[in-house]
Amino acid sequence: MDELLNRLRAGLPADALITDPDVTVSYAHDAASFCEAGAPAVVALPRTVEEVQHIMRTATALRVPVVPQGARTGLSGGANASEGCVVLSLIRMDRILEINPVDRVAVVEPGVINAVLSRAVAEQGLYYPPDPSSWEMCTIGGNIGTASGGLCCVKYGVTAEYVLGLDVVLADGRLLTTGRRTAKGVAGYDLTRLFVGSEGTLGIVVRATLALRPKPPQQLVLAAEFPSATAACDAVCAIMERGHTPSLLELMDRTTLHAVNRLGNMGLPESTEALLLAAFDTPDPAADLATVGDLCTASGATQVVPAEDAAESELLLQARRMSLTALEAVKSATMIDDVCVPRSRLAAMLDGTAAIATKYELTIGVCVHAGDGNTHPVVCFDQQDPDESRRARESFDAIMALGLELGGTITGEHGVGVLKKEWLARELGPVGVELQRSIRTAFDPLGILNPGKLF
Known part of the structure; x- marks a missing residue:
């Protein structure tokens, strides 16, 4: 521990390291707080690429695991600390380096x-579309x-x-640049796409060049109430089959509607079994x-209400954006599943999930x-109740199995x-x-990057 801290301090400012265990413990978990996690040895908060390189060179020399973190809004324990690791928090590297309206890129x-x-590019008439529900917090x-x-x-x-x-700092501290800023490019293997979704197991992203779009017209939203989830899914299939391209097509079941009303007094129709939201940002929405x-x-649909x-x-x-927060308020803990199925099997997925909720006597x-x-x-359960926690985990697994069965x-x-x-x-x-383990080993032969994740 002393050698690790001494080496880190040699290349980092004094305020870039946190060692107080009462503070470092707050970096142990992402938003999936029930997932296993270890105690970090130290939290490092670099501001520059060179500081990230120093951290990785030190970790490689001492064979110390490194867990990269952003805002810790993840929902599957992907940013949870390993025992004795260096938590590498990137939240201080928060500069927008460039917005280019001609090339339509942001760096x-x-x-x-x-x-x-999103707000910065909008000021220049541009649009960065990816918008997770946690967009006000996530990095x-x-x-x-x-x-x-x-x-x-x-x-x-x-x-x-x-x-x-x-730009990615590899496990040994080398800096790798992938991809391009041009509209097209097929030179070599697509390493950029390989890093996207790799959950910090291949390298530390320190800079990104992102594509932008022209800012679309203001969208309008429609809400449609349905007597069953199956009927709502039939509408989804009809919308897509007829060639429509909504800017948003979201569905909430009855349990979610009730939770949202309890938390936010939204006045949503609790008598309906499913609420479908559709939006268009076309010239004539x-x-x-x-x-x-x-x-x-x-x-x-029993009622269709377009926003004016x-x-x-x-x-x-x-x-819709507050639905997760509302369901988290139902019980002391939640397990949030993330199963994606073909649109044509969506009704079967929802009906199957309802059956799983009944079987395990849980609110989902x-x-x-x-x-x-x-x-x-979203499986809602009391984390202090061992039996309910067991049923929650079993229901979670049953939902994933259902998703795979549906393709x-x-x-x-x-x-x-x-x-x-x-x-x-x-x-x-x-x-x-x-094969995926072989790829991981090629980038991180010592296995120090976010160990215990994915495989």
């Missing part, structure tokens, strides 16, 4: 908050680490589609909403990026972390796991 450090970047580096999605993925795609190039409203009615202006639209979206609310088939079943994946945007390691192996199969 940023990893600690930049998603919402801060771009964390978004890259987990390949985050968001509410607007159905039209604009996920983080991976906007990362053009990266009202006309698109009218067409989609007809499809919802034909699929069995941006304020009403934002109120509806606020209800579901909010869905319906346009992507990405479901977020889906165990994670659409939250990542694997420690929570889903066993299930990643099931999804990839032995050959897939072997």
Whole structure:
């Protein structure tokens, strides 16, 4: 410990290291606080690329594990500390280095908050689409680490589609530059895409070149009430089958609606079984909403309410954005699943999840990026009750198994972390796991980068 601290101090400012165990313990977990975690030996908060390189060279020399962290808003334990590790927090590397309206790119450090970047580019008539629900808190580096999605993925795609190039500090301290800032480029293997979603196991992202889009028109939102989740999913299929491209297509089940009303007094219709939100940011969003409203009615919607202006639209979206917080208030702990299935199997996924909730006698609310088939079943349980905690974990596993049976994946945007390691192996199969471990070893032969995650 003394040698580690002495070597780190030799290349870092005094305020860049935290050793007080009463403080370092607060860096042990991400938002999945029930996942296993160790006690960090030290927390390092660099401000420069050179300081990150010094930390990694020191860690390699002493064979000390390093766990990179952003804002710790992750939901699968991917940023949880390993015992005796160096927690490498990147939150002080928070500069927007460039916004270029001609090339339509932004160059940023990893600690930049998603919402801060979004607002900065909007001032120049540009748009950075990836918008996780935690966008007011989460960092771009964390978004890259987990390949985050968001509410607007159905039209604009996920983080991976906007990362053009990266500067990455490798395990031994070398600096690697990947990708490009041009509109096209196919020189060599796509290492940029490899790092996106790697959860800090291949290197430390210290700079990112991100693609931007022109700022779209103000979107309008429609809310449609349905007597069943199946009817709402039928409407989703009809909307996509007819070739519509909404900027947002979100679904909340009855349990989620009740939780949102309790927390925020939103006045959402508690008699409905599912609420579908659709939005368009086209030149004539009202006309698109009218067409989609007809499809919802034909699929069995009992009421369709289009927002008349941006304020009403934002109120509806606020209800969706607070759904996770509302479900977290139901019990002392939550396990948030992240199963993505083909849109055509979405109804089966929701019905199956409801059956699992009944079987295990638990409250499980579901909010869905319906346009992507990405479901977020939230298992609510009392962490102090051993039996309820056991049933929560079993129900969580049952939901992931259901997703795989329906041709889906165990994670659409939250990542694997420690929570889903066993299930990643099931999804990839032995050959897939072997090859992915080989890739990890090529970048980090000593296995010091975020050990215990993914595999």
